Amino acid sequence: MLQAIGIRSVDDLFSPIPAEFRLTRDLAIPRQMAESEIVDWFKQRAKESGEGYTSFLGAGAYSHYRPVVIDALVQRGEFLTSYTPYQAEFAQGTLQAIFEFQTMISELTGMDLANASMYDGSTGAAEAVMMAVRITGRHSGVIARSLHPEYREVLDTYATHQAIPLRMVSFKDTGQVDLKELETAVDDDTACILIQSPNFFGTIEDIEAIAEIAHRRGALLIVSIAEAVSLGIVEPPRAADIVAMEAQSFGVPLGFGGPYCGVLATKEKFVRQMPGRLAGQTVDKNGKRGFVLTLATREQHIRREKATSNICTNQALVALMVNIFMTVYGKVGLRELAKHNMAKAAYAAGQFSKHARVRFAGAPRFNEFVVETSEDPYAINSRLLGHKIVGGLPLKKFYPELRHAALWCCTELTTRSMIDTAVGLVAESERSVLNKDAEPEEVVR
Amino acid sequence: MTTKHMTRKATRHISQNEGLIFEKSSPGKAAWKLPPLDVPDVDTAKLLGKQERKDLGNMPEVSEIEIIRHFTRLSTWNYAIDLGMYPLGSCTMKYNPRVNEFVARVEGLANGHPYQPEKISQGALRIMRTLSDCLLEITGMDAITLQPAAGAHGELTGMLMVRAYHESQGNARKKILIPDSAHGTNPATAATVGYAVENLKSNDRGMVDVAALAAQMNEDVAALMVTNPNTLGVFEQEIHKIAELMHAKGGLLYMDGANMNALVAKTRPGDFGVDVMHLNLHKTFSTPHGGGGPGSGPVAVKKILEPFLPTPVVITKPDGTLGFEYNRPQSVGRVRAFYGNFGMFIRALAYIFANGPDGLRQTTEDAVLNANYIRKGLEGVYDLPYSTPSMHEVVFSDKLQSKKGVKTMDLAKRLIDYGFHPYTTAFPLIVAGALMIEPTESEPKEELDLFIEAMKSIAEEVEEDPQYVLDAPHNTRISRLDETAAARKPVLRWKPEPSAP
Numbered sequence: 001m002l003q004a005i006g007i008r009s010v011d012d013l014f015s016p017i018p019a020e021f022r023l024t025r026d027l028a029i030p031r032q033m034a035e036s037e038i039v040d041w042f043k044q045r046a047k048e049s050g051e052g053y054t055s056f057l058g059a060g061a062y063s064h065y066r067p068v069v070i071d072a073l074v075q076r077g078e079f080l081t082s083y084t085p086y087q088a089e090f091a092q093g094t095l096q097a098i099f100e101f102q103t104m105i106s107e108l109t110g111m112d113l114a115n116a117s118m119y120d121g122s123t124g125a126a127e128a129v130m131m132a133v134r135i136t137g138r139h140s141g142v143i144a145r146s147l148h149p150e151y152r153e154v155l156d157t158y159a160t161h162q163a164i165p166l167r168m169v170s171f172k173d174t175g176q177v178d179l180k181e182l183e184t185a186v187d188d189d190t191a192c193i194l195i196q197s198p199n200f201f202g203t204i205e206d207i208e209a210i211a212e213i214a215h216r217r218g219a220l221l222i223v224s225i226a227e228a229v230s231l232g233i234v235e236p237p238r239a240a241d242i243v244a245m246e247a248q249s250f251g252v253p254l255g256f257g258g259p260y261c262g263v264l265a266t267k268e269k270f271v272r273q274m275p276g277r278l279a280g281q282t283v284d285k286n287g288k289r290g291f292v293l294t295l296a297t298r299e300q301h302i303r304r305e306k307a308t309s310n311i312c313t314n315q316a317l318v319a320l321m322v323n324i325f326m327t328v329y330g331k332v333g334l335r336e337l338a339k340h341n342m343a344k345a346a347y348a349a350g351q352f353s354k355h356a357r358v359r360f361a362g363a364p365r366f367n368e369f370v371v372e373t374s375e376d377p378y379a380i381n382s383r384l385l386g387h388k389i390v391g392g393l394p395l396k397k398f399y400p401e402l403r404h405a406a407l408w409c410c411t412e413l414t415t416r417s418m419i420d421t422a423v424g425l426v427a428e429s430e431r432s433v434l435n436k437d438a439e440p441e442e443v444v445r
Numbered sequence: 446m447t448t449k450h451m452t453r454k455a456t457r458h459i460s461q462n463e464g465l466i467f468e469k470s471s472p473g474k475a476a477w478k479l480p481p482l483d484v485p486d487v488d489t490a491k492l493l494g495k496q497e498r499k500d501l502g503n504m505p506e507v508s509e510i511e512i513i514r515h516f517t518r519l520s521t522w523n524y525a526i527d528l529g530m531y532p533l534g535s536c537t538m539k540y541n542p543r544v545n546e547f548v549a550r551v552e553g554l555a556n557g558h559p560y561q562p563e564k565i566s567q568g569a570l571r572i573m574r575t576l577s578d579c580l581l582e583i584t585g586m587d588a589i590t591l592q593p594a595a596g597a598h599g600e601l602t603g604m605l606m607v608r609a610y611h612e613s614q615g616n617a618r619k620k621i622l623i624p625d626s627a628h629g630t631n632p633a634t635a636a637t638v639g640y641a642v643e644n645l646k647s648n649d650r651g652m653v654d655v656a657a658l659a660a661q662m663n664e665d666v667a668a669l670m671v672t673n674p675n676t677l678g679v680f681e682q683e684i685h686k687i688a689e690l691m692h693a694k695g696g697l698l699y700m701d702g703a704n705m706n707a708l709v710a711k712t713r714p715g716d717f718g719v720d721v722m723h724l725n726l727h728k729t730f731s732t733p734h735g736g737g738g739p740g741s742g743p744v745a746v747k748k749i750l751e752p753f754l755p756t757p758v759v760i761t762k763p764d765g766t767l768g769f770e771y772n773r774p775q776s777v778g779r780v781r782a783f784y785g786n787f788g789m790f791i792r793a794l795a796y797i798f799a800n801g802p803d804g805l806r807q808t809t810e811d812a813v814l815n816a817n818y819i820r821k822g823l824e825g826v827y828d829l830p831y832s833t834p835s836m837h838e839v840v841f842s843d844k845l846q847s848k849k850g851v852k853t854m855d856l857a858k859r860l861i862d863y864g865f866h867p868y869t870t871a872f873p874l875i876v877a878g879a880l881m882i883e884p885t886e887s888e889p890k891e892e893l894d895l896f897i898e899a900m901k902s903i904a905e906e907v908e909e910d911p912q913y914v915l916d917a918p919h920n921t922r923i924s925r926l927d928e929t930a931a932a933r934k935p936v937l938r939w940k941p942e943p944s945a946p
Contacts, residue, residue, distance in 0.1 A: 001814060001890060005821045010810045013817055014711055016680040016834050021717045027710050029579045032801025035544050039551075041798065042791065046553030048568030050561045057558045060782060067477070069512060071550070074735075077527030078520035081541050083866075084737035085523075088928075089921040090861050093519035094736035100466050103938040107502040113937045117738070119594035122782035150782040157755075157778035161608060161639045204496050233489055235498045253550075256569045257559030257783025258594070259739035271935065277737065282931035290923040294931040300597070300633035301872075305642045310633035313595035313727065317735025327466055327512050331504035333477035339489060340479055346492070347484035364493045385562060393560050416483040 049256070054418050055390040058368045058409025059200065060121065060148045060226045061257060062249045064337075065413055070251045070324045074317055084277070084316070088292040094316065095291035098279035101323040108326070108334075109225070109243040110236035111265035115276035117319040118311065121246025122151040124262030125194060125224045126158040127275050127309055128244040131264075132192035132220045133164055134273045134308070135241075140165045141192050142185045142219075144177045146199035148226055149398035155194075164191075175203035175360030175370070177210060186217045194244075196224040197237065200398075201407065202345070202368025203360055204234055211239035228322075229411075230366045232329075232338030242266045251325030252318055261318040272298060275309030337412060341367040344410035348419045352408070355427035359405060368409045370395065370402070373426065374433045377406035380426060389422055452902075454529065454895045455864025457920050463518040467939050470505035476512055503941060522922055523736070524866045530892045532819075534838045534869035534881025535628065535676055537706045537728035539812075542799060545731065545792035554791060559783040563768045569787065570767035573759050576794045577743075580724060583805070584702075585715025586745035590754045592785040596703060599723030599742025600634040600670075602755060605777040606721060606746060607668045607697050608638055609753040613775065614695070618667035624653055626677060626873040631670045631701060640667060647875055651677040651831040655686055662694050668721075672701040673714070676873040676881070677831055678816065678838035680707070688718025697721060697750075705729040706885065707813055707837035710806035721746045726786075730793035741789035755780050811886035812837045815893060819882055822897035826904045830876050837885075843878035846904065849911040853878045856903055858925060859917035863899035 007013065014022065033041070055063060074080065078093060085091030085098075098116045105114035118124035129141050141159065143152060145168050152168075159166050169182045177195055186193065193214045197205035207223060214221040220241035225231065228249040237243060248260040266274055272295065280294035300307040329337055345367040349358050352371045359370040371392060373380060381391040392406035399405075410419065490497050507515070524531070531538035549555065557569050577589045593599040604621070611617045621635040624645045632642045645661060648654040653671060662669075669691055674680045681687065691698045700714050700722035706729045708714070714722050726732045726741035734740075746754070756776045757769035769784075800808060813836050820829070820839040828844035843853040857867030857880075869881035884893060906914050918924065 001818050005814075005817050007817075010814055013810075013813045013834070013836075016682050016836070017708075017712045018682065018685065018717075021685065021712050023710060023712055023716075026802035027805060028582050029802055029805075030575075030798060032804050033798040035799070038544055038795050038798045039548060042548035042551050042554065042572075042795070045568030045572055046551045048565075048571070049553045049557045050565040051553030051556075053561070053565060055558055055561065057560050059560055061559050063556070063558070069476075069509065073513070073516045073520075075546060076517065076520045078523040078525045079516075079736055080546070080733045081526035081531075081538075082523045082736050083531065083533055083536055083538060083734045087524075087857065087861065087867050088926050089858065089918050089923055090524040090866060091736070092522040092922060094523055096463075096465070096519055096522075097516070097736075099937075099939070103465075103467065104504060106938050107504055119598060119739075120781055120783075123594065123598070123780070148782065150779060153756075153779040154781055157605065157780055158637075160778070161605065162637070163639065204493070206496075231498070232501070233498055234493065235496050253555040253788070254558050255549075255555055256557040256566070256787040257785070258781075259741075259786040259788050271937070278935070278937055280931040281936040282927045284923040284926050286924060288923050290926045292926050292928050292931050294928065294935055294937075297932070299629075301629040303633070304629045305632035305636040307629070307633040307636075310597045310601060310630050310637050311595075312597045312630050313725075313734075313740035314738040315594075316737030316739070317733065318739055320736065324512065324516060327505055327507065327515075328476045328509075330470070330475065330477070330506045331501045332506060333475060333479075334501055334504065335498070336479055337477075339487070340482060342489060342492065343482055343484050343487045346487050364496055381562070385565070390558070390561050390565070412479060419484075 053388050053390050056392050056408045056422060057390055059393045059407055060246065061254055062227055062411060063254055063413055064229060064249050064411050066251050066253065067328045069328065070321050073324055074320050079317065079320060085293060088290065092290060095279050097320055097323055099281060099291050101319050102279060104326045105263050105265055108231045108236060109245060109265040110238035111243050112268040113271050114263055114265035115274055115278055117315040118262030118264060118276055119315060120258065120260045120262040121224060121226050121244065122154040124244040124264055125151050126155045128222045128242045128264055129155060129164065129192055129194060130162060131242060131273050131275065132222060135270055136191045136220060138189050138191035140189050141194060142167045142169055142190055144169055144195040146171045146177065146201060147194060147196045147224060148200050151224060174363035175199065175201040176205055176363050179209055183213055186213060186219055188217065190217060190219040192220040192222050194222040194224065196226060198227055198230050198366040201360055201370050202365045204364045204366060207237040208239050227366060229338050229341055232334035233342060234366060241270065247322040250322040252321050259315055259318050261315045261322050273308060275311055277314060340412040344414050345369060348408065348410045351419060351423040355430050367411060368407055370405050370407055372405045374430055376404060380429050383429060384422065384425055387425060391422065452863040452899055460521055460922055461518040463515060465939050466505045466507060466515055467503055469507055469511055472506055474506045474508045476507060476509040529865060530884060530888050530896055531866045532868045532882045532884050533866065534883040535703055537883060537885055539731055539885040540887040541731055541733040542796060545795045548795050549788050549791045567767060570759055572790055572794060574767055576790050579797050580743055580745060583709055584722060584745045585713030587748045588751040588754060589743055589745045590758065591743045591790055592755050592780050593742035593744060594781055594786055595738065595740035596723055596725040596742045597630040597634060598780065599744045600630055601637055602780050603699055603721045603723055603744045604634055604638040606750050606753040607699065609777050610750055611667050619665045622661060622666055622669040624671060626675050626875050627670060627672060628676065628701060628703060650833045651679045652681050653687055655683050658687060659690055662690055662696060664694055666696045668697040668699045670699045670701060672703055674704045674707045674836040677840045678835045679831065679833045680836050684717045703728060704837060707809065709809045710802065711809050721750055726789050726793040731796040732789045732792040739786050739789060741786040753777050808886045815884040815886060815888055818893055819884055819897060823900055826901050827880060838881060838883035840876055841880040842876050843880065846907045847878055849907050851907045851911050851914050853880050855915050855917065859903050859914045860899060861918040862920045865896055865899060
């Protein structure tokens with residue numbers, strides 16, 4: 001090859017790099033490893049990473065069963081090792097799969113249309129707010145405090161440099177958005193209200209009432225959905241204008257936080273302001289049905305600085321996992337799956353309420369609930385950890401006022417005995433705290 | 446039909462027809478099973494009231510074998526690296542090692558919850574730390590975030606940091622300079638961060654015109670976003686002068702690392718003056734493109750930008766364990782929930798382990814060698830607008846073929862008939878009718894020869910029968926699709942045929 005090119009050594013090809021910047025030493029990185037060593041190294045790391053623990057964590061990342069056909073299919077090289085389907089004739093498989101994904105997400109969210117995916121639920125929510133600003137020509141947003149706190153942080157990052165002021169609205173005793181406060185927060189410059197349902201506490205919001213407030217003032221309603229499985233049993237936010245969803249629950253591994261699968265869905269009239277790729281149906285010259293990426297004039301490779309977003313790479317393969325999951329469970333299975341989640345969480349909340357305070361009663365919940373204890377949940381959790389149980393997420397980091405509260409999650413994978421064990425340990429710790437409190441009183445007496 | 450030009454690489458074969466999944470659905474079919482409920486059943490109507498969903502609309506009902514066949518059939522309609530060379534310029538379609546997929550699925554790594562206590566996350570944190578250390582050594586930078594989900598997201602993160610840095614100096618500045626050869630994401634990103642975009646013309650060698658830059662550079666310019674090697678596959682030979690020019694007026698140098706596959710182990714951006722850059726783990730570090738994602742776009746910076754990294758960052762705690770640090774008052778904030786596309790970190794690190802220092806050097810050399818072999822093989826057959834030396838990719842134009850009315854996209858469609866995925870068409874914009882070809886290091890000489898042979902054969906066809914090329918592809922399941930109709934009246938989802946009343 002060197003001869004064919006007409007050079008003496010490969011180094012000649014690197015002569016454009018000024019000599020002073022050419023690296024003449026080895027990189028100081030680990031030496032080349034054999035495949036067996038690589039596998040061993042990662043298996044060691046897995047042992048140090050929560051392998052074998054029972055977990056009650058949710059909070060935007062959910063542990064659901066992943067049917068084995070998902071990995072069998074997404075590992076086909078034709079899906080795994082192909083690029084964005086810009087050459088449609090050579091990528092019909094990916095394109096038809098995206099079209100089916102868009103259809104199922106639309107069906108589930110109650111929206112007209114959905115895109116081919118966003119990075120995750122947090123960036124999807126931020127992009128939805130920017131989309132609302134473009135649609136309404138207004139400049140500010142009203143955000144529920146019960147939106148996932150890390151989604152709020154991401155939104156802050158995006159909004160700061162887009163000069164979109166954000167107003168926070170608190171929650172009531174039921175855990176739902178405070179509608180009175182919401183009413184006063186919305187004004188004529190509000191582009192959108194952004195809420196989550198089920199919200200960060202697992203509570204289901206009254207979408208229609210919130211939509212009414214938004215629409216009366218000419219603002220859009222964006223609903224973020226972090227727990228996609230809820231859509232099997234909870235009425236979708238049909239009154240919303242944009243749904244910003246995290247679809248991780250649909251067959252995507254927890255994977256220490258990513259890659260996940262954000263997706264936006266909206267009304268037909270807003271589609272040209274939606275960021276991200278879209279697959280559309282068309283025909284070839286013989287009238288045969290086929291699919292192409294379409295409405296590309298919204299995108300960065302055509303519009304450059306005038307694009308709706310800078311997004312390019314999305315989460316295609318993860319969206320395919322979601323797609324296969326939705327296909328496996330389908331119309332009936334998704335409903336049954338969601339019911340199992342509700343039943344487990346209802347049972348667990350009932351058991352916990354015998355020994356501790358379950359917060360936010362009076363509004364419907366899906367598969368998460370907030371438990372308030374006498375003792376700091378961090379202390380309880382470190383005791384649970386000794387029993388190989390990861391307890392609920394302590395909330396004081398995100399909500400200082402919920403000092404002794406933790407967010408617990410149960411899914412179809414949580415067994416009754418796991419719940420009973422965890423409840424037993426929490427009850428024990430509550431009793432010991434109460435006893436400790438009681439002892440000095442006896443001394444006084 | 447011209448048969449003499451049929452390719453040695455591909456032959457037509459039977460491919461299964463397959464409708465949309467919704468068209469196969471019928472009530473009663475199922476591919477799921479739940480275990481018996483071990484807690485009391487709940488009355489969802491009572492618990493949810495008006496919030497109870499009654500119907501899931503047109504969601505499919507199909508059996509497991511139908512699902513397997515459906516997606517397997519669809520998959521066979523795709524081209525993929527696993528089938529052959531995928532010479533998309535700037536996309537670095539290299540082999541995606543299967544060990545990467547295996548280790549990413551190891552129990553414990555695949556199932557780790559992002560909020561599980563740090564005490565039982567040491568393995569995951571160690572992966573993030575080790576990958577960070579490797580990437581810092583490879584780039585010659587000082588600090589890094591792995592949080593961005595893709596290249597464009599990395600650009601956004603980098604530019605947020607540029608802005609935060611200038612703000613900390615008392616003036617955010619107004620604009621970003623971007624060469625006319627840049628990726629579309631660069632100007633889109635600058636706009637997202639609230640900067641005006643000013644174009645920078647390339648010189649006749651396809652590089653940044655340093656004199657023009659000197660004239661355009663002033664205290665209003667926050668940064669220059671440069672891709673190196675640039676989208677012509679040309680190394681910016683005066684990159685250090687560019688850096689000096691930027692720094693002299695208080696500006697920063699941002700490097701789009703999309704083309705890092707040309708540089709790894711041969712030179713380091715940190716050494717030639719770059720202040721902030723992103724990497725694409727799905728390009729340079731072999732994580733799969735998966736039909737368009739997921740990617741991962743770590744951002745590496747010099748010391749002066751470290752305080753502005755997104756939260757959280759991985760630190761070593763006083764007790765020697767690893768943990769996340771959230772308290773970083775000058776941080777630009779978070780750019781996504783949790784810590785980034787962790788699954789991609791595992792794959793990229795496995796790739797680095799499989800290569801080591803020698804392997805990474807060899808990889809870069811082979812990538813550049815392969816591109817130059819193609820360049821030599823096709824020079825004269827296709828117009829080479831810039832004679833400047835090529836690194837990992839080569840850009841031709843359709844100047845010779847367009848005399849017969851055949852454009853780069855037509856040539857690309859004909860290449861499909863020869864069993865190759867097309868190169869990148871019509872980009873970079875500074876070359877009219879560009880053919881941007883990046884073979885990567887993964888291709889054996891036999892595959893490169895087949896590609897060269899195919900491209901030469903197509904050039905002959907253009908001379909003999911241009912219409913045949915214009916009508917391509919001829920051998921695919923479907924012929925060229927009507928994209929105009931798709932955009933004019935978008936059909937973006939399936940709907941059932943309205944049933945007769």
